Amino acid sequence: MNLxxxxxxxxxxxxxxxxxxxxxxxxxxxxxxxIFFRFTKFQEWHASEMSxxxxxxxxxxxxxxxxxxxxxxxxxxxxxAIYLGEKSGIKEPRDLEGRKxxxxxxxxxxxxxxxxxxxxxxxxDLARIRWVQAGVHQPGRVEKVKLHLPEGLRITAVPExxxxxxxxxxxxxxxxxxxxxxxxxxxQNYPELEEAYFRKTRIYPIMHVVVLRRDAYERDRWIAMxxxxxxxxxxxxxxxxxxxxxxxxxxxxxxxxxxxRWRELAGEDFWPYGVEPNRPTLEAFVQYAHEQGITExxxxxxxxxxxxxxxxxxx
Numbered sequence: 001m002n003l004x005x006x007x008x009x010x011x012x013x014x015x016x017x018x019x020x021x022x023x024x025x026x027x028x029x030x031x032x033x034x035i036f037f038r039f040t041k042f043q044e045w046h047a048s049e050m051s052x053x054x055x056x057x058x059x060x061x062x063x064x065x066x067x068x069x070x071x072x073x074x075x076x077x078x079x080x081a082i083y084l085g086e087k088s089g090i091k092e093p094r095d096l097e098g099r100k101x102x103x104x105x106x107x108x109x110x111x112x113x114x115x116x117x118x119x120x121x122x123x124x125d126l127a128r129i130r131w132v133q134a135g136v137h138q139p140g141r142v143e144k145v146k147l148h149l150p151e152g153l154r155i156t157a158v159p160e161x162x163x164x165x166x167x168x169x170x171x172x173x174x175x176x177x178x179x180x181x182x183x184x185x186x187x188q189n190y191p192e193l194e195e196a197y198f199r200k201t202r203i204y205p206i207m208h209v210v211v212l213r214r215d216a217y218e219r220d221r222w223i224a225m226x227x228x229x230x231x232x233x234x235x236x237x238x239x240x241x242x243x244x245x246x247x248x249x250x251x252x253x254x255x256x257x258x259x260x261r262w263r264e265l266a267g268e269d270f271w272p273y274g275v276e277p278n279r280p281t282l283e284a285f286v287q288y289a290h291e292q293g294i295t296e297x298x299x300x301x302x303x304x305x306x307x308x309x310x311x312x313x314x315x
Contacts, residue, residue, distance in 0.1 A: 014238035020230035116288030
């Protein structure tokens with residue numbers, strides 16, 4: 001009899017038809033914010049999609065209650081995530097210094113990447129920005145991670161307001177967010193900049209990761225590799241669909257052509273799972289997370305994921 005296992009994940013095309021060997025998988029398709037909230041607070045299911053920022057924060061603790069596997073359901077370049085007020089006068093990244101910049105949460109994965117980009121690619125001093133934390137469209141959002149902020153960096157929480165409202169009224173000069181708060185983007189030509197950034201750094205930002213509840217993993221450690229293999233198989237089928245020119249697999253034109261162009265740049269496996277193909281991205285993220293006070297210690301990439309998923313047999 002197969003092992004019953006519950007998984008909460010967004011219904012991406014590349015996780016369609018998951019069929020892990022030896023596992024009777026019950027898939028819960030929920031809004032991504034609900035998945036994160038319920039699993040973080042209650043751990044209601046055995047395996048879950050999880051924000052990468054929250055994952056590294058938990059894994060840096062002495063006894064983490066999760067075990068990640070190197071499956072990355074969501075990846076998004078984030079030059080596009082910096083929004084400006086209409087009257088901010090900001091023209092380039094260094095202009096953010098001395099300004100009020102909103103964030104939904106300091107530990108939001110998208111924000112970690114953006115701040116790392118600003119600091120390391122554009123020389124922005126993060127301590128010279130006046131950071132304001134609030135919900136993007138709704139008041140009341142709070143930070144969910146215990147922070148270890150570097151000296152000189154301050155964040156002011158404004159629970160009674162929203163980032164979108166403060167950006168529209170001119171109370172904020174800019175907002176860094178995965179969700180659109182309005183305003184205009186700092187980088188209008190972000191696709192070209194993101195492609196150049198990838199060519200230079202090989203960083204393809206990982207937003208979400210799949211994690212196992214620690215007790216489920218410790219009880220049946222074989223599920224880590226079996227799930228990993230199932231995600232790989234589902235992803236390969238999705239990639240084949242994307243480059244198919246005979247059918248419209250998603251309601252958008254030129255998808256196959258865009259997929260082929262991305263494959264030419266990123267390689268045959270243009271959405272890689274596993275540690276080694278993603279090492280530049282993983283190394284950068286654990287560095288940014290520690291520099292920005294998300295993790296109390298700097299994690300090593302090789303301690304992040306279930307060891308069973310690190311290598312496979314050869315014939």
